[in-house]
Amino acid sequence: MFSQAALASDLATPPLLPSFKIGNAVNFTGGSLFASYSGLLGTAFSYAKDEEIYGDDEPAEYVYEVMSGAVRTCKLLDDGRRQIGAFHLPGDVFGLESGPNHRLTADAVIDTTVRIVRRRSLEAAAQNNIQVANALWALTARDLRHAEDHMLLLGRKTASERVATFLLEMDRRLTVAGMIELPMCRRDIGDYLGLTLETISRVLSQFQSEGMLGLSGARHIMLRNRQRLRGMNI
Amino acid sequence: MFSQAALASDLATPPLLPSFKIGNAVNFTGGSLFASYSGLLGTAFSYAKDEEIYGDDEPAEYVYEVMSGAVRTCKLLDDGRRQIGAFHLPGDVFGLESGPNHRLTADAVIDTTVRIVRRRSLEAAAQNNIQVANALWALTARDLRHAEDHMLLLGRKTASERVATFLLEMDRRLTVAGMIELPMCRRDIGDYLGLTLETISRVLSQFQSEGMLGLSGARHIMLRNRQRLRGMNI
DNA sequence: CGGGAGATTGAACGGACTCAAAGTCGGTGG
């Protein structure tokens, strides 16, 4: 990561992001997925809001675990259309590939700190320890399950159903004190759900007017009727 | 598979499929993915058109390789909406899970023969041979890559782009003598692409009128302008 | 041949999009 990020900002002058401090590397020794699976410790690393962590088709040299913040992994069409495949929140591992290259772009939704481990180190550990190998497989299988659920959403659910599913997912994954604090904007939600930002806004307003949720600011949501949301979630 | 299928048809009387001969088990010794990875031989097994191979949430006891025919794996909503996640064609492995249960329903698109291997056997082989473990991981990773591409299609592509992508995928996977011979009907294609069967038919007719392909019968397609299709594929 | 499932085509509808304007909020600097 160090070498790649440095290379990118020093030589290649990334077109989208003018110049960012490439954080802040610190050895980190807390208990993580990585550590518990493989005995490996990661190095902490920080990215500013909207900074790219890795690009589509780049060699997959590192595996990442979100410590704080949020990451989106997405595919882009050259006319600007974007599909976000997943949001990665604190505790989530992302960027793990079985093949040589990344298949999606990853970037920080807000200021984010990750812990990185060399993919080679993980694979070396897997050679000697079948449990590590199983853990890597399980991580990929988990992503696949999410993708399968998301294909159903994108292919067959209505706008209201998509937003209901999204709210319940976020409720499960990042509720603190009964409140969802969204790290992402309406456009991100739209690109995740295959809708426009205006549609997201309209559906949330409708849900609020029907008493299904409370909005305080655009990013703070309190669910008031999970049962009805689950009914729309199908 | 034997016990489950027998159980299903003898005791539980599956509601959708009145009564099918549960084929025709034969030891098969040809070279397969299974054999080359693990030294295991599979048992051949046949399913009639539209017969269910396994159901959503069932224990994942077997792994399957298509020998002939075609299989669809899909998710269903209780009001009948369906999203097909993938078509599995001769040579493809499907039904491999890392967790305990299947996450999709699998059924035969047309009369189909598969080779099955106990999942326990594969996992036992993986315990002793890291290459088998890697092969299992690679199979799941391959499915994930397909799902990621398909999310982009379902979330962000137009009807014409979806059909173009589908045609190029089928061209790559099942063209014989320059001709695509589709095993699936228009409804299956629609449920794969997140569209209606009418839209599929309209787009194919439009492509034909523009000279991009030739149709002989609904199931035989000859691509006449792959370059333009690739342009729509993005 | 004839029956019937599957495919095509047409017409009208509607849900989500596009374009546009106004409103809100959080962050920054005076």
Place this chain on the structure above:
DNA sequence: CCACCGACTTTGAGTCCGTTCAATCTCCCG
């Protein structure tokens, strides 16, 4: 501490792509 700025959000109006509903057609298979 408050005012302001700009990014983000909300809301409205009109449009359009894909759906729905319906009728006809094709072709595969007996």
